Amino acid sequence: MTDWDRALAAAHFAAERGMAVFTLARSKKPAIPSPHPPGRERDQCRAACGRFGHGVHDATDDHARIDAMFRAARWATGYGIACARAPHHLIGLDLDRKNGLDGIADLARLATEHSFTVPNTATVATPSGGLHLWLAAPPEAVFPNSVGAVAPGIDVRGPAGYLVGPGSLGTTGRYGFAPGTDPNLIAPCPPELLALLTPPPAAAVPVVDAAGLRERIHHQKPYVQAALDREAALVRAQTYPGRAKRLFASAAALGRHLPTGVLDEALAFDTLLEAGTATGLSPAECEHTIRRGLARGAGTLRPAA
Incomplete structure (x- = not known):
């Protein structure tokens, strides 16, 4: 059995389980070149023309079309799963x-x-x-x-x-x-x-101005300032594993102050975001964890469906 035969048989097996497949060359790139010249038509067609050569947009679970696609690419040694x-x-x-x-x-x-x-x-x-x-x-x-x-x-x-x-x-x-x-x-x-x-769009994760953040914390009531400093320090001190759990717990602790209005949610978020990213967590991980923790502390976290 040739490599082409093996790939064809495996592609049919995948299609039988509901997978949409298309041919790949040994480079793992689509085996059939585009039928369009470079330009607008090539970018927008996405296999609407009915010809092969649109990469993942050619993917199908139709066995007759899979056979036709492989016959058009006798050099194919693999297949992709969309x-x-x-x-x-x-x-x-x-x-x-x-x-x-x-x-x-x-x-x-x-x-x-x-x-x-x-x-x-x-x-x-x-x-x-x-x-x-x-x-x-x-x-x-x-x-x-x-x-x-x-x-x-x-x-x-x-x-x-x-x-x-x-x-x-x-x-x-x-x-x-x-x-x-x-x-x-x-x-x-x-x-x-x-x-x-x-993750949320990049714009949803603010860039924290460290100097401005310190100034905002300074103008809080002393006990709120102490709470912000304490929770941020706990987050920064946490090493792997457990960074996300510590961040969630600190967010929940600060979230308890939100319903009373003594702590600004944006300030709590920015403080924890700076501390969380300092531990090596990504901004996306931090935002997801902080938002859930603040909501838990404030009593507004909805249970998963």
Whole structure:
């Protein structure tokens, strides 16, 4: 059996489980070149013309069209799986273990700090020693593709993104299901992890003016100032693991002052944001944790649906 035959058979197997697939070259790039000249039409067509050569937009679970696509790319040695499409609405977590990165350890750290369990789910082993985790998202979830934004070793594949399918051959080796994994089990993404994958727009995370922040704290009543200083110090002193838990607890402690009006919410947020990012947490992680903690302390945190 040739590498082309292996890739075709594996692509059909994926399609039988509801995955939309398309052909990849050994470089892990789309195997079929664009049918359009560079320009506006190429950017906007997204396979509406019916021809092959639109990358992930060619992805389908129709077996006849998969055969036709592979016949048009006899050099293909793999296939891509389109993410965020029905029925699974797949989130692909690419956990790199190369060039000093360790996405597996990064995910374990996030699970500890944000109190979720990484579920057993279909997992693909990559030739470089990393893993691709397949998780199901709610149909209404909106999350961006990202490289190292959630954590240095974690890339996220969502809408218009794809993962290299198991059975594919790349330049460094073959992709395959990790030992012990169930190809038919695609577990739901934990809500806490999904929240980390959907950070607010960058503008929603303010840049903290440290000098201005100190001046604002100085003008608070003494006991409020003491509370801000105490909680910020506790956050800065916390080392891994437990940084996010400490940040949440401090936010909840300060949140108890919000209903009385003696503490300005923006000041509490800015104080904790500066302290949290000083520990190495990302601004997105800090904002999510602080907002929930303040709401918990104020008694306005709604339970997860």
